Amino acid sequence: MGVRRTLDVDEVLKRQDSGELKRSLRGRDLIGFGVGIIIGTGIFTLAGVEAKTHAGPAVTLSFVIGAVVAGLAALCYAELASSVPTAGSAYTYAFATLGEIFAWIIGWDLLLEFALGAAVVSRGWSGYLANLLGLSPQWFGEDAKINVGAVLIIAVLTVVAVAGIKQSSLFTNVLVLVKVAVCVLILVVGVFYIRGANLSPFIPPAQPAPGGASALHQPIVSAALGLEQSLYGVAGMVTAAAVVFFAYTGFEALANLGEETVNPRKDLRVGILGALGVCALLYIGVSLVLTGMVPFTDIDTGAPLADAFDRVGQHWVGALISLGAVTGLTSVMMVELVTIGRIGFAMGRDGLLPKALGTAHPKWGTPHRMTIGGAVLIAVLAAFIPISELSDMVSIGALSAMIIVAVAVPVLRRKRPELDRPFKVSFSPLLPIVAALACFYLMLNLDVLTWIRFAVWLLLGLVIYFGYGRKHSRLAPGNAAKTESA
Numbered sequence: 001m002g003v004r005r006t007l008d009v010d011e012v013l014k015r016q017d018s019g020e021l022k023r024s025l026r027g028r029d030l031i032g033f034g035v036g037i038i039i040g041t042g043i044f045t046l047a048g049v050e051a052k053t054h055a056g057p058a059v060t061l062s063f064v065i066g067a068v069v070a071g072l073a074a075l076c077y078a079e080l081a082s083s084v085p086t087a088g089s090a091y092t093y094a095f096a097t098l099g100e101i102f103a104w105i106i107g108w109d110l111l112l113e114f115a116l117g118a119a120v121v122s123r124g125w126s127g128y129l130a131n132l133l134g135l136s137p138q139w140f141g142e143d144a145k146i147n148v149g150a151v152l153i154i155a156v157l158t159v160v161a162v163a164g165i166k167q168s169s170l171f172t173n174v175l176v177l178v179k180v181a182v183c184v185l186i187l188v189v190g191v192f193y194i195r196g197a198n199l200s201p202f203i204p205p206a207q208p209a210p211g212g213a214s215a216l217h218q219p220i221v222s223a224a225l226g227l228e229q230s231l232y233g234v235a236g237m238v239t240a241a242a243v244v245f246f247a248y249t250g251f252e253a254l255a256n257l258g259e260e261t262v263n264p265r266k267d268l269r270v271g272i273l274g275a276l277g278v279c280a281l282l283y284i285g286v287s288l289v290l291t292g293m294v295p296f297t298d299i300d301t302g303a304p305l306a307d308a309f310d311r312v313g314q315h316w317v318g319a320l321i322s323l324g325a326v327t328g329l330t331s332v333m334m335v336e337l338v339t340i341g342r343i344g345f346a347m348g349r350d351g352l353l354p355k356a357l358g359t360a361h362p363k364w365g366t367p368h369r370m371t372i373g374g375a376v377l378i379a380v381l382a383a384f385i386p387i388s389e390l391s392d393m394v395s396i397g398a399l400s401a402m403i404i405v406a407v408a409v410p411v412l413r414r415k416r417p418e419l420d421r422p423f424k425v426s427f428s429p430l431l432p433i434v435a436a437l438a439c440f441y442l443m444l445n446l447d448v449l450t451w452i453r454f455a456v457w458l459l460l461g462l463v464i465y466f467g468y469g470r471k472h473s474r475l476a477p478g479n480a481a482k483t484e485s486a
Contacts, residue, residue, distance in 0.1 A: 025261045027270040030254050033338075034275020036176045036331035039282060040121055042247020043183065044128075044325045047287040048304025055240035056204035056232055057291040060284055062240035063247070067280035069442060070248040072435035073402035074276050075425045076409045077251070078269040083412075083421045091346055094404050097411040100352075104469055106404045107347050108461035111340060113249065113397035115374060118336040119381040120390045122150035125329040131303065132322045142386060150382035153333065158375040161337040162361070162368045175331035182324025183282045185317065186305060187289060193312045194292030204296070206233025220451050221444040242395060242445035247283060249398040250335065251276045269423040337375060344370030351476070352469035396446055396454045399439045406436035 025033075051059040080093045091110060095103035123142065126149030130140035140149035209218075209229035218229050219239055230236065254271045261267050290299070293308045300307035303325075306318035345367035348357030361368040381390065410429035412419070425431050470476065 027267040030267055030271025031274045032176045033335050034251050034254050034271055035278055036335050038248060038250040038275060038279040039179055040328050040332035042244060043283055043286050046244050046247050047290055048299045049301045050240040050244055051291050051296045052299045052301055054236040056296040057199045058203040058237040059240055060287045062237050062244050063283045063287050065241035066245045066248050069438045070276060072438060074251055074272050076406045076432050076435055078272050078423050079409055079421060079425045081268040083419055091343060093408045097408040100473060100475060104352055104465045106401050107343055109397040109400050110343050112457055113394050114336045114340045115378055116390050117394045118333050118378045120387050121329045121332045122154050122382040123147055123387050125153055126150045128322055128325040132326060147383050151379045154375055154379045157334050157337055161371050162366055175327045179324055179328035182320055183286060187285050189317055190289035190293055198292050198295050203237060204232040206230045216449040217447045219445045220448050223448050239445050242442040245442055246395040337371060340374035341367040341371035351472045351474040393453055396443055396450055399443045402439045403436045406432040
């Protein structure tokens with residue numbers, strides 16, 4: 001295998017001033033981007049689904065657990081993002097600390113996370129739009145053989161993402177304001193319809209899973225220990241936490257925008273921690289209101305919040321929630337498209353993907369080739385594959401990336417103790433180790449089938465790496481010499 005290939009940190013820092021990507025984002029833009037991608041499927045759908053299937057009213061605690069784990073990972077992201085601000089985020093951090101093969105694995109995982117996430121959200125968007133406007137289920141929603149609505153929204157947002165990052169941020173910030181306003185409306189109106197009886201017992205007692213449940217859908221930690229499949233209880237609450245962690249994925253997308261941020265050393269940590277804090281409060285509040293308004297066994301898993309307000313006669317709130325879902329999911333897709341472009345840009349620039357993907361448009365200053373290529377893949381997935389088959393993989397990809405980031409913090413401190421770190425994680429290496437272990441524990445609570453699919457994706461990625469990426473890497477012996485001479 002030879003000497004481990006790692007990027008030089010000083011070289012990564014020089015990239016900030018390359019001018020390839022335009023610097024136009026500030027802290028408020030990053031918070032808008034963060035809230036835009038985080039609040040979406042989790043608040044409009046997952047809270048109700050997980051309350052009914054795994055946790056009951058304790059889904060509120062599941063969101064708290066998810067927020068704590070995401071917060072620990074966010075601290076690690078904030079240190080690396082402020083000291084090594086660059087496109088590629090976790091991919092670049094791994095490249096500079098753990099080596100090329102780890103960087104490839106994490107970049108491959110991130111592409112999986114954001115591509116599948118965008119496909120899931122586009123199909124959900126199509127369904128909400130059909131419900132809001134009464135559109136034909138033949139072309140919109142989960143019953144469509146070809147989900148035209150999902151394809152159309154991806155196409156429209158791709159044009160905006162390619163046109164420029166500042167245009168993308170302005171568009172996203174407008175959608176975020178609408179979405180947050182709807183969330184506040186849910187809290188203000190819904191609190192008057194909470195019934196204490198619906199919240200008791202707060203953690204429903206555990207009960208055996210229905211007969212015929214497949215072992216493939218059992219959490220891998222339970223399968224490994226030979227435990228009986230069950231629902232609710234503390235185990236159900238933790239399983240729900242692993243699933244709703246998907247709702248927090250997105251804050252890490254901000255770390256990909258380091259080369260487009262005016263003052264990355266300050267604004268990146270403000271954006272990451274600020275966005276995560278706002279979203280955690282909204283998730284916890286909305287899930288408490290939802291489970292207080294409706295008995296968890298009666299929650300509608302298709303449109304839980306709109307249905308909850310319809311049940312109490314507040315149909316106008318239900319209509320506004322549908323509108324908020326459409327705008328909210330639009331902003332999520334926008335940021336995911338932007339993020340895929342930046343990750344592919346970084347990997348192409350390093351030679352692990354074709355170098356054409358690592359160039360920016362001469363006029364718009366955006367990684368147009370990767371953004372368009374990623375959008376085509378997302379559109380194909382969204383057109384034909386149901387949400388249930390797409391969504392399972394998103395959390396495991398995000399959690400694996402966060403483990404790499406947590407490990408990278410103490411490694412980079414040891415390798416480059418003199419590096420300027422405007423934000424530092426306290427109690428390192430203890431806190432990063434706790435963050436990595438917490439992420440891994442949540443991964444163990446995802447089901448066996450998700451792990452099998454994840455293993456297949458990793459195997460495919462390694463085949464591509466050893467077949468193409470390793471040979472064409474800018475750190476390969478012949479290519480490294482060419483780079484130095486250039």
